Amino acid sequence: MMAAGESQWLDEREQRAWRGFLDMHALVNRSLATQLQRDTDLSLADYGVLVTLSEANEGELRSFAIADILQWEASRLSHQLRRMEARGLIERRSCPEDRRGVNIAITEAGRCAIAKAAPLHVAEVRRVFIDRLDGAHLDALADAAERVRGEPGP
Amino acid sequence: MMAAGESQWLDEREQRAWRGFLDMHALVNRSLATQLQRDTDLSLADYGVLVTLSEANEGELRSFAIADILQWEASRLSHQLRRMEARGLIERRSCPEDRRGVNIAITEAGRCAIAKAAPLHVAEVRRVFIDRLDGAHLDALADAAERVRGEPGP
């Protein structure tokens, strides 16, 4: 037995929203990953890093700056960069201002890969997500995201 | 240059919805995983399998049935079940009806773990997601999910 107003599980409406949200993300994410892997040779993680770098000045950023933008942990980024460097997509350069740091630079191969991948990726985002929703959905989603991201709970 | 109506990238509104959706999921997912790991000894994957099993008749299901419900690949499930069996959360039983198959049964330890985890998990779902949204958001999300999950594009 429980007091009115609190509830142990989710009601019908909440359940639909919650499960729907999870399923939607799983499906969309899977579609995007599959498309990238099929049409290019990048993972979603690779894609995120390359986009971030290619939008930066000179295609070069400090490691922690990438982590901030992508909201990744330093460790995750470091592992990812190691693999990407091994594939020639980025390179590490020494950082004169702070000798602990590294500058991460996109390579020519990296620019080429992202230039080829971006339009296909965006098209897939439209196909599986944007094009299936109307303006009201988009705004509701953006608004919901803002609230969820808002100040942490008490 | 591009024709009217098509666009190479996302406009402001689309961008907000899309980035918001991704960020929201990343944040929520992270919160839930952290909470589970802190308060119990289960991952989200463990949790999903155990909930599925505990809702089944006799706490026992064929492997492919679990994969269907969770929308997982057979291989992913097999690996997951191996780890869970090693920890005593589930057990594999031979399947009389089809000797290729296995029945997956939740163990006493598994029932205990999920009974302890579920209320905490649901509370966290409320805290980081449900409670931050109003009814209109929930319905919009459920509706959006339904559309996205709808018949695959042409």
Place this chain on the structure above:
DNA sequence: GGGCAGTAGTTGATACATCATGCAAACCCT
């Protein structure tokens, strides 16, 4: 300028996800 807390980044261990492949039982077809 010596000590030391904090910061930038790396590494190794472990868990998780995906792919390609393998194998045995079941099914189907004639």
Place this chain on the structure above:
DNA sequence: AGGGTTTGCATGATGTATCAACTACTGCCC
């Protein structure tokens, strides 16, 4: 009944994510 196909699941390799521990340098305070 025999031979090919499909199904149910397992395995190994690789890529990815997280945590804890580590190194190296910075900045600060005295």
